[in-house]
Amino acid sequence: MIQPTILQKKDTVAIVSTARKISLAEIQPAIDLLKKWGLNVEIGATIGLEDHQFAGTDVQRTADFQKMLNNPKIKAIWCARGGYGTVRIIDTIDFTAFQKHPKWLIGYSDITVLHNHIHNLGFQTLHATMPLDVEKNSKHALASLKKCLFGKPVSYSIKTSKENKLGTVTGELVGGNLSMLYSLLGSDSSIQTAEKILFIEDLDEYLYHIDRMFMNLKRNGYFNNLKGLIVGGMTSMHDNAIPFGKNAKEIILDTVSEFDFPVVFDFPAGHLKDNRALVLGEKIKLKVGEEETTLSF
Structure with a gap:
């Protein structure tokens, strides 16, 4: 399995939502955490969008995720939350650019759709906490995420x-x-x-x-x-x-x-x-x- 490149300080992490809606205020603790780790943050267009329970329409969520996949400056994509919705867009995502320049995909729960789909393409992903949960996570959970992203032994x-x-x-x-x-x-x-x-x-x-x-x-x-x-x-x-x-x-x-x-x-x-x-x-x-x-x- 191909491992995405480990992160270095000043690398950029994108935060998007492929599933349920979420506000900028809800992910602020995660933004602060990434900056504390020396990383830059790119906020996806789906943060703050609303289409009933979803973070925008299927088309909007696909476009936001695709943009981050295709952007070579983005070194990791952190899914903001789970809920439901990723399976609705998985078959419209083009992983061609990702396969040439893989990056870490981070999340759990509904994000299992992406983990499994990307696994079948031959790439590692990171099953870990999400921005919605950062404030209530244990210090061990957050430390383990940092270690994995920066290539430290776990x-x-x-x-x-x-x-x-x-x-x-x-x-x-x-x-x-x-x-x-x-x-x-x-x-x-x-x-x-x-x-x-x-x-x-x-x-x-x-x-x-x-x-x-x-x-x-x-x-x-x-x-x-x-x-x-x-x-x-x-x-x-x-x-x-x-x-x-x-x-x-x-x-x-x-x-x-x-x-x-x-x-x-x-x-x-x-x-x-x-x-x-x-x-x-x-x-x-x-x-x-x-x-x-x-x-x-």
């Missing part, structure tokens, strides 16, 4: 969850938001997971939806020859009046019970304050031990 060590399946593996890291992975199945943006390590996270879903999505990933071969599974935040899950009977961890373990790859729960990434940065498309070593789990790039 590794994580967390306490092992009692539900984990132990093991040590190496492989290319792929994935993102579970709902988005599910929605991309059968499209050009759906990823291949064989011999790779899959990361998933999600927010605000019913437990039976989690079961349905995991069953569909299984039926599409996502777990065949998978090296390992990393589960980030499964945040604010819901149940029906008649309980589903399993929590999110139990659903996942039940779905992958026939496979022998290691499984990590409670990894600090996703819809969490402590949303650590992950380089998708990078080779990692994952060691799931009885007391400690480590992930190193």
